[in-house]
Amino acid sequence: MAEISVEFLINKVTSIIHKEAALLSGVQDEFNAIKFELETLRTLARDADQRSGLEEGVRSWVAQVREAVHEVEDIIDEFMYCMHSQSNGGRFKRLVFKPMDLSKIIIAKRQTAAKLHAVITKMSEISERSERYCIRSIEGTCLYDAHVKLQHHGDSSRSVKDDDVVGIEKNKNLILSWLKDRELDRKVIVVVGMGGLGKTTLVAKVFSSPTARRHFDCIAWVTVSKIYVIDDILRRIVKDLFKGKKELFPAYLSSMDYRRLVDFLIDFLEQKRYFIVLDDVWTLNLWKEIFDAFPSRKHGSRIVITTRKMDIASSSYGVRSHVLPLQPLDDKDSWALFCKIAFSCYPHRFCPPHLEPVAPVLVGKCGGLPLAITSMAGLMSFKGSTEPEWLKVHDSLGWGINNNGLLGIDSILFYCFSSLPYGLKLCLLYCCLFPEDYLIRRKRIIRLWIAEGFVKETGGKAMEEVAEAYLTELISRNLLQVASRNSFGMVKECRLHNILRDVLLSIAERENFCVIYDGIEAREVGSARRLSLHKIDRQIESCTTTAMSNLRSFFLFPAKRSSASRLSGLQFGFRLLRVLDLQGIPIERIPDAVVDLFNLRYLSLRETMVAEIPRSLGRLQNLQTLDIRDTKVTELPNELVQSQSLRHLITYRRTLSWAAFRYVDGMRVPSDIWKMKELRVLECVEAEGDMIKQLGNMTQLTRIGLTKLAEDDGRDLCSSLQSLQLLYYLFLMAENEDESLELDSLWTPPPLLRVLILVGKLNNMPHWFRSLDNLTSLYLHWSQLREDNLPYIHTLPNLGCLTLANAFNGHRLFFHAGGFLKLKTLRLWNLSQLRLIKIEKGAMPSIQELDLRILKKLERLPQGIEHLINLKILTLMDVHKKIVESLYDDNSMDRPSVQHVPEIIYYHTTKSGLLNSENLS
Numbered sequence: 001m002a003e004i005s006v007e008f009l010i011n012k013v014t015s016i017i018h019k020e021a022a023l024l025s026g027v028q029d030e031f032n033a034i035k036f037e038l039e040t041l042r043t044l045a046r047d048a049d050q051r052s053g054l055e056e057g058v059r060s061w062v063a064q065v066r067e068a069v070h071e072v073e074d075i076i077d078e079f080m081y082c083m084h085s086q087s088n089g090g091r092f093k094r095l096v097f098k099p100m101d102l103s104k105i106i107i108a109k110r111q112t113a114a115k116l117h118a119v120i121t122k123m124s125e126i127s128e129r130s131e132r133y134c135i136r137s138i139e140g141t142c143l144y145d146a147h148v149k150l151q152h153h154g155d156s157s158r159s160v161k162d163d164d165v166v167g168i169e170k171n172k173n174l175i176l177s178w179l180k181d182r183e184l185d186r187k188v189i190v191v192v193g194m195g196g197l198g199k200t201t202l203v204a205k206v207f208s209s210p211t212a213r214r215h216f217d218c219i220a221w222v223t224v225s226k227i228y229v230i231d232d233i234l235r236r237i238v239k240d241l242f243k244g245k246k247e248l249f250p251a252y253l254s255s256m257d258y259r260r261l262v263d264f265l266i267d268f269l270e271q272k273r274y275f276i277v278l279d280d281v282w283t284l285n286l287w288k289e290i291f292d293a294f295p296s297r298k299h300g301s302r303i304v305i306t307t308r309k310m311d312i313a314s315s316s317y318g319v320r321s322h323v324l325p326l327q328p329l330d331d332k333d334s335w336a337l338f339c340k341i342a343f344s345c346y347p348h349r350f351c352p353p354h355l356e357p358v359a360p361v362l363v364g365k366c367g368g369l370p371l372a373i374t375s376m377a378g379l380m381s382f383k384g385s386t387e388p389e390w391l392k393v394h395d396s397l398g399w400g401i402n403n404n405g406l407l408g409i410d411s412i413l414f415y416c417f418s419s420l421p422y423g424l425k426l427c428l429l430y431c432c433l434f435p436e437d438y439l440i441r442r443k444r445i446i447r448l449w450i451a452e453g454f455v456k457e458t459g460g461k462a463m464e465e466v467a468e469a470y471l472t473e474l475i476s477r478n479l480l481q482v483a484s485r486n487s488f489g490m491v492k493e494c495r496l497h498n499i500l501r502d503v504l505l506s507i508a509e510r511e512n513f514c515v516i517y518d519g520i521e522a523r524e525v526g527s528a529r530r531l532s533l534h535k536i537d538r539q540i541e542s543c544t545t546t547a548m549s550n551l552r553s554f555f556l557f558p559a560k561r562s563s564a565s566r567l568s569g570l571q572f573g574f575r576l577l578r579v580l581d582l583q584g585i586p587i588e589r590i591p592d593a594v595v596d597l598f599n600l601r602y603l604s605l606r607e608t609m610v611a612e613i614p615r616s617l618g619r620l621q622n623l624q625t626l627d628i629r630d631t632k633v634t635e636l637p638n639e640l641v642q643s644q645s646l647r648h649l650i651t652y653r654r655t656l657s658w659a660a661f662r663y664v665d666g667m668r669v670p671s672d673i674w675k676m677k678e679l680r681v682l683e684c685v686e687a688e689g690d691m692i693k694q695l696g697n698m699t700q701l702t703r704i705g706l707t708k709l710a711e712d713d714g715r716d717l718c719s720s721l722q723s724l725q726l727l728y729y730l731f732l733m734a735e736n737e738d739e740s741l742e743l744d745s746l747w748t749p750p751p752l753l754r755v756l757i758l759v760g761k762l763n764n765m766p767h768w769f770r771s772l773d774n775l776t777s778l779y780l781h782w783s784q785l786r787e788d789n790l791p792y793i794h795t796l797p798n799l800g801c802l803t804l805a806n807a808f809n810g811h812r813l814f815f816h817a818g819g820f821l822k823l824k825t826l827r828l829w830n831l832s833q834l835r836l837i838k839i840e841k842g843a844m845p846s847i848q849e850l851d852l853r854i855l856k857k858l859e860r861l862p863q864g865i866e867h868l869i870n871l872k873i874l875t876l877m878d879v880h881k882k883i884v885e886s887l888y889d890d891n892s893m894d895r896p897s898v899q900h901v902p903e904i905i906y907y908h909t910t911k912s913g914l915l916n917s918e919n920l921s
Contacts, residue, residue, distance in 0.1 A: 005069040005511070006042045007422050010035060012453065016076065023083055026109040030116035034072060037123040041065055043137040044130045049418075057133045061126070066511060068123050070529070074550055075119065077576045079112045081598050166340070167333030167370075168202050171324060175206045178322050179275065179302050180215055185320055186296040189304045192313035193326030195499045196371030196409050199306040200279055202326070206304070207277055210872070210902030216302075217272040217919045223279045223437045225498075227518060227534065230289045234261040237276065237293075241268065242917070243875075243905065265293040272918075273299040280437060280498070281307045284315055291318065328368025337370065338363045341377035341478065358390045365397070371497060372409045378478035379416045393419075413503045416479060426454040427470050428479055429513055431496050432504040433532040435557050439483050439493040442471060444604075447625045447648055451579050451602035452553065464647075464680065464702070489776070489800060514553070530579075532557065552599075553579035575599070583607055583627070595619055605631055606650070618642035628667075630654060635668040641675055648681040652705065658805065659830055659854065661737040661759070661782050666707030674698055684731060692716045696723035705731035709760070714742025721746055728752045728774075734760025737782055743768075758783065765789040769796075776800045783807035794819030803827040811835045815864075817842030827851040831858075839864035846870060853877040860886065866897040874898060876920075877907040884908075887920045 013035045017024065024031055048062050083105065178189050191199045206212055207221055220240035222233055238253055238261070253264065276294065278286065294303060296319070307313060313323050329337065342359070343349045351359050362380070366372035383389045397415055417428065427449050434440055446467040449455050455467045474480040475491065479500065483493040496504070508514045514530035530553035551574040579602040580594065588609045594600070595616040603620075604627040611632035617623075618639030625648040626640075636651070651667040666686040673685070674694035682698070683705030693716045695704075701724050709717065709732055721727070727750035734741050741760040749768045756772070757779040765785065769792045772778075776798050785808050793799065794815070800822055808831050817840040820826075824846055828834070835857050847868050852858070852875065859880050865871070876883065884906055886892035898904060904921040 004422055004425050005066055006038055006045050008426065008453070009069050009073055010038045010042065011456065012073070013038065013076070016080075026106070027079070027113050027116065030113050030120070033120050034116055034123075037120055037127070038069075038072075040127050040137075041069075041123060044127060044135050046138040048130070048133075048135050055133065058135065061130060061133055061135065064126050064129075068119060068126060070512065070550070071119050071122075072116075074576070075112060075115045077599060079108065081575055082108045082112075165198075165201060165205065166337045167329045168198065168205060171202055171326070172205050172209070174324065175203070175304070176209065176211055179206070179212055182300075183320065184298040184300050186294065186301045186303070188317045188319055188321040189302060189324070190313045190321060191304065191306045191324045191326060192310060193308065194369075195308055196369040196497075197326045197328065198370040199326055201370065203277055203279065203304055203306055207275075212275060213903040213919070214921045215273070216275040217299075218269070218917060219275040219277075221277040221279065224281050224286060225436045226282045227436070228286070230286070231256075231258050231261060233286075233290065234258070234265060234293060238265065238268070241274075262293045266295050269293075269301070270295045270297055271299070272301075274301045275304070276302075277304045277306075279306050281305050281312055282309060284312055287315070287317055329370060329373070330368065331364070334363050334366065334368050334373055335360065337373050338366075338377045341374055342380045344381060352385055354387055355385065355390055358387065358394055362390070362394060362397075366409075366412065369409055371499060372412045374478045375412055375416050375500075378476065379419055382477065409499060410503055413500050414507075416477065417504065417507065420477075420479075423454060424470055424474060426452070427467075428474055429504055429508050430454070430530075431480065432501050432508055433514055433516070433530060433553070433555055434496075435532075435534055436498055436501060437495060438557075439495055441493055442491050445494075446471065447627075448553075448579060448581075448602060450647075451624055453578070453601075462680070462700075486777075529553070531555070548574055549576070551577055553577070553581075555579075555581045556585050578602065580604070590614060590617075598622065601625065601645075603627070605633075607631070613637055613640070615639040621645060624648065626650070633667065634665075636670060638670040638672075641670050641672055644676060645678060646676055647678050647700075649676075649679060649685075650681060650683060652684045662707075662733070663759075663781075664705075664707070664733070666705070666733070680726075683729075684733075687713060687717075692720060695720035699723060700726060702726050703729035705733075705757075707733040708735045709733060709739070709741060710735050711740045711742045715745045718743060718745035718747075721750065722748070724750050726750070726752060729755040731757040732759065734782075737761070757781070765792040769793055772796055772799075774798060777802075779803040779805070780807035781805045784809050786810060788813055790815065790819070796820075797822065799823055801825040801827075803829070804831065805829040806831065809833050813837050815839045815843040820844045821846065823847050825849045825851070828853075828855065830854040832856065834858050837862035839867055841867045844868060848872045849875070851875040852879060855879050859883065861894045861897060866900070869900060871901050872903060874901050874904045874921075875907070876905070884920070 013031060017028075017031055017035070045062070045065055048058050048065070175189060175191070178187070191203055193199055207219065213219065218241050220237045222236045222240060224233060235253060235256075253261070256264065274294070278290075294301070305312070313325070338359070339349050339351055343351055346352065359380075362376060363373065366376055380390065380393065383393060393415075397411065417425065420428065430449065430452065431440060431445065446464060449467050449470065450463045455463045455470065457463055458466050471480070471491065471494070475482060475494065480494045481497060482491050483495045486492045505516060512527060512529060514532065515528035516532050516534065518534040527550065528548065529550060531548065531551055532555040534557050536556075554574060554577060575597060576599050577597050578599050580597070580600060581602065581604045583604045583606040585608055588611065590605065590610060590613070594603070595614060597620065599622060600620050601622055602625045603623060604625070606627045606629045608631055610628070613628070613633055613636055615637040616639070618637065618641065620643055622645050623643045624645055626646060627648070627650045629650045629652045631653070633651070640646075651669075653665045653667065655663065655665045657663065664684055666684045668688070669685045669691075671689035671691060673679075673682070674691060674697050677698065678700060679698055680700050681703045682701060683703055684707060685705065686708045687706045688708070692713050695717070696719065704724070704727065717732075721730070730750070730753060732741055737760070739760060740763055741758055743762075743766045744764075746766065746768055749772060752774055753772060754774055755777045756775060759781040760783070762780070762783040762785055772793075773796070775796055778793065778799060778801070780803065782805070784806065788808070788810055790813065793802070799820065802820070802823060802825070804827070806829070811833055813828070813834065813836070815838065820843060823844050826844065826847060826849070828837070828851070830853065832854075834855050837858065839862050841864065843864075848870055850862075850865075850868070850871060850873070854877065856878070857880070859882050861883060883894070886894035887898070887904065887906075889895060898921075901921060904919065906918045906920050908918070
């Protein structure tokens, strides 16, 4: 880890020397000397890191290096902060200072030079002290070009996929038999075993199986973890019962207390056969708190619990129960799982003959633990195919073998981490700042890595692209798990396995990388470089700004709203802060001290109650990401344009149901926002003034969302879009439902466009739709087209998701053979005149989800739906009663055509006004 800290600081010093030469007048020599000492320490730290796990003296030396590096970083950041303060927030170059300002600057430079001299001496002594521990210099660089390494792994092909899972069929079938037996009483099924045995993987396979989904009226999955709030658990169960569709989730539930949530669930589940999974349970108290919410009306309902705790498994639960103690994989299954990942690039995933002597030995040391096997396989898949490389890993792991000749899972995970390149180590460590079992959004973690300085432009690739590559490789190595993907297949959310998170936390806290404060374990937070608060109490409130002056990242994840309400007691004067993430925290205004955080790169106020952005926020010259999505902010101040480093401006606000025309609101922004040439993400903003004409100057844009577009804007908009060659996401909304989007003037669309969302009337389908070869998702809302325009898009080679919402006023839609070959999701919503849907054999061969809503004149299911053999989910909402009746009637002509569909969900409104769901499959 010492090498990581040194390498990171070398990059920082080098960047300052190159970019701020004028600013360094008077301290240039000291900066160059620091860089020289750091480069010397780097070559020594490489050897020390490999031995610090074994030798006390080496560990002590590494700690000294780390402390010196942190001291240098603090001196540099303090110097930059001081220079900024004297310049009153302006740029460093071409400044005109008052005599008093110049005097202060001269004093600051002298003080900085003196501090750097002292630390240079200290670092020189540390280098000399390395001889005492026989630490040798290892030349080379640990800089990492993700694109060179990942050119063959861009799709995370080496990560664990559904077809990679082995050795679970017997247990899967056993659980399914318990789920489907003739017992009508509610039952509890407990899957118990040590961490890393694959409990969650096994139950997930059961949960997603067509057999289980057909058998139950409704299903839900919630991960509990060690720290939980029962109200939050109940809300998440309701959300999952509503299939995660926000437009169907009753918003008023967010304000319900425990008793009302229990009553709601009883009401919802009382007449249903339900299947609920409670994953990763650590205490019996959970069952006592949640028991009443699961009614028993002899419908054959089932609750599945996964846990590491035997006392939880042995509890009676007051109902009939089954216990499945999970065992390690046998040798055959262990080998099969390893080969599928480690040799994914080989024909038939077979082990090459020259590796047969060593590969089975490595697998055998994993003791049949799936987590250990997949982590080891992920590591070896990047080690090449030469036997010496594999033997080197085998020998290096020898120190972690226990008395049974097996490797501890912690040892394997630690070695997998240690084998990562420099950049990936920092990125993976950063993930442990999030709470246990937290779903980490891809875009969020990428922007955080960039803000922290872990990612830099490489080989002509932007930082965002390099960060994407980092994420892909961490997934490929099975160190991050994919939790969900979006409609066109990209990773949407990922998570850390709890055991790996524990390993990373031990490393991170030892290296002073971060501190996680949850109020349970006493931890010293004063010297933290990064702090993640999962609870706010008196101990944290008593910490002063001075005590945490070295803080670079600050996160708040309070489990209870009552805890978050104590936020006002916290100090925010961490003047060297780079990241401030307050997502979801119930604050109404930005803390005053934030506008003085010169070093700030990332500010997230997403889902807070903040209503105003102060004009002084424009003083944040280094700000790269401002996320104010789903806040109460309606307008951005003109001064924000001064933040010329801004790359990501997220202002999206969902307001009403998807069925309304204006289901999102744009935000008013400065008319000269086009001057922010570094912006890559700009969503979602109102199109006003000259912005449309000047938009073409923002050539770095990759995502843009514009609202309140007038028909007269069409020509200027098309001209500007012609210049946005990097654009891959485009959202356009007309001023109102009667205004047309005029897009015919666009000669050729941006070549990289993958997501296109058009909200507003289209007089015709734009001619350039046929050339959208990279498009993966198309959403047409309120287009009111009069003709079936599917021929314009049915040959698009990569289209995976198509949504037509009030987009078509015709009577018939035809899906012809050979069309939409890659389409996986089709949503037809609010098509008021639609009477017939016809699907020819050979059309949409890959489709998995068909969603039909508010189609009141459609009297029968789509003709030819039986040809969609891969269809997994059919969703119906507010459709003609004849369609629903035909699915209840086994003798109807429609029922046989959907016998192959595992899940048919029908949403309807009950007499009490509650939106309910039924499984008709």
